[in-house]
Amino acid sequence: MIHAYAAKTAGGLLEPFEYDPGALKDEEVEINVEYCGVCHSDLSMLKNDWGISQYPLIPGHEVVGTIAAVGDRVTTVKIGQRVGLGWFSHSCMHCEWCMSGNHNLCLTAEKTIVGRYGGFADKVRAHEEWVTPLPEGINPAKVGPLFCGGITVFNPIVQFDVKPTDKVGVIGIGGLGHMALRFLQAWGCDVTAFSTNPDKESEARELGATHFVNSRDTKAIEAVTNSFDFILSTVNADLDWGIYINALRPKGRLHFVGVVPNAIQMGAFPIILGQKSLSGSPLGSPTTTAKMLDFAARHGIEPVTETFDFSQVNEAIAHLEAGKARYRIVLQH
Structure with a gap:
């Protein structure tokens, strides 16, 4: 038994x-x-x-x-x-x-x-x-x-050929996001943590983030426009995804491993002009x-x-x- x-x-x-x-x-x-x-x-x-x-x-x-x-x-x-x-x-x-x-x-x-x-x-x-x-x-x-959680955030690093020279953003520093920071730092990437909790900045940096952005601060996000090759979203929340699309460099990718509650809405024009991608993956x-x-x-x-x-x-x-x-x-x- x-x-x-x-x-x-x-x-x-x-x-x-x-x-x-x-x-x-x-x-x-x-x-x-x-x-x-x-x-x-x-x-x-x-x-x-x-x-x-x-x-x-x-x-x-x-x-x-x-x-x-x-x-x-x-x-x-x-x-x-x-x-x-x-x-x-x-x-x-x-x-x-x-x-x-x-x-x-x-x-x-x-x-x-x-x-x-x-x-x-x-x-x-x-x-x-x-x-x-x-x-x-x-x-x-x-x-x-x-x-x-670990393989959920590691898998897209491999699947989408994230390079050590890439600048990568991680949205949400929780059960998934904290592991993503550790993997990406060891991978060699320049890593930015996006969090609604500014009190997490010190810990995010200890976990591997090179930079920290308070994601409740729209101006702070706008300041990193055209900065990232890859952004990994680990949150289960609806956000202004258009802001994160704008934060991508041309050919950049916004990738979802967090299950957001509602439909992902954003304008097509920035995606088309910058040849940007939207994707998701399981484990x-x-x-x-x-x-x-x-x-x-x-x-x-x-x-x-x-x-x-x-x-x-x-x-x-x-x-x-x-x-x-x-x-x-x-x-x-």
Whole structure:
């Protein structure tokens, strides 16, 4: 039996729950969960904000642990090896996206907490291709959030060939944005942090920002017109996107990883004249995730985390929902 914490109704408290996972499939692995990050996506799923939740719901998709068992055809990991598991737990492995190395774009990809049980548990299962071994030098107590928030901001750096000579802006210095600052500084970029909270300036600079702009100050944003090759938006808020388009240099890109509530509105003329781009991306493929972990290990990059025991899972969720997390929460057994 697997022992977990599950919500039985939308918005309900997480309660002890156990289930029999059945026989292990041939290409499946079972992970002994040591740590699991708590993400806003877990909160959204608990509340059924996206209309796809099924109950009982066991959240948890930033898993770190050791391999407890492997299926008969598993070749990529071995028992006892420390690994991580993120938002995706399986992809079809035969569509054009999987075959081109873009498993994260697979139209039938299985999500770790959608229609299946996640990592707020003592064990969790997944297909071997989405289970990533941890490199030497990575702190297992800190790395969990890299499997969701970390890869979300690292993936566009790779996908859109951000160069060390580029000037990059990061909108929002929170759970995603603070990791973006650390990655981009190590990448070699000149980095500007945009935040509505001027009190975050000192911390943003410590995290890797070269410059800081108070995004409530329209004049301050206008002062950086035609400055950036790439701007990464990590916020879940509606902003005056036209101002940020104007902040891009010709051929610059405004890229979204934060899910803004409403339609993105802006004039077409500045985009056309400057040959600018608007884009978004989900997480990354297994290969990109492995690259991110290697890069993080090489440069000593880890998220800023707060730790709760698994028995405090409801307190951790409340802490996140209240906006008090600085900047990611990790549960530990």
